[in-house]
Amino acid sequence: MKKILFLDIDGVLNSAAYYAAHPEIDKWEYLDKHDIDPDAIAQLNRIVDATGCEIVISSGWRYTWTLNKLYDIFKFKSYTGKGLLSSTDNLGKLRSDEIFRWINEHGEPDWRYCVVDDEPIDLDLDRVKDIFVRTMYATGLDQVAADRVITMLNDDGITKEEQEGIFLAVQAAKIADDFVPLDIAAIFVPLDIGAIFGKDIYDKSVAEAKERQRR
DSSP: OOEEEEEOOTTTTSOHHHHHHOTTOOTTTOOSGGGSOHHHHHHHHHHHHHHOOEEEEOSGGGGTSOHHHHHHHHHHTTOOSOOOOEEOOOOSSOHHHHHHHHHHHHOOTTOEEEEEESOGGGSOHHHHTTTEEEOBTTTBSOHHHHHHHHHHHHOTTSOHHHHHHHHHHHHHOOOOTTOOOOOHHHHOOOOOHHHHHOHHHHHHHHHHHHHHHHO
16 A cells, blocks of 8 residues: 655745744845755654555645656655655646546555645645644744654554545546636745744744754
8 A cells, every 4th residue: 555645845844933044045146955944854754664654745836847857866865765656737717626637547446545735725724634733934844844744654443444435536636627827926935933933932932943053
């Protein structure tokens, strides 16, 4: 039985705390190895080691880099898993639609799936709620989120019938032909991350990241 992790990158393998600790990085200039937090990669390594999952890239980074280049970027930050399995197609629709299309075309009834993302705005939460683990842009993929992913992918409490039911439900869900892509740039409003996620949590994450940088 395969286990598939659909992986976002921004807000998962980097975070507000990481960028605050590394002001020399211009996150809007380019996307490369400097934008990946090695601590988040360490959590990703934990997930892969504990579950044996394979990674499908659902992040917008797939528009910029090939899978081989992304794998090289991950390895530069000490990723220890094998090569990336695949990426979702760009359908110009919700990211969840692209994920379900991949499952429809490549998945099997007894496989297990987990979607890791920090942006629910790009997901149909009613459809992904049973396989979704949300990270927070304030902190990225931390131990708590990684533990939830591990539990979801390894959960022996899910029966074969329930897993097949999830697969069949995904197959039955049709992608709407009349979907109009959102102009994210037009509706985006800069966020006060500390105010949204809790200033204490944010400040603690920044302090920890700066301490690791000094070591």
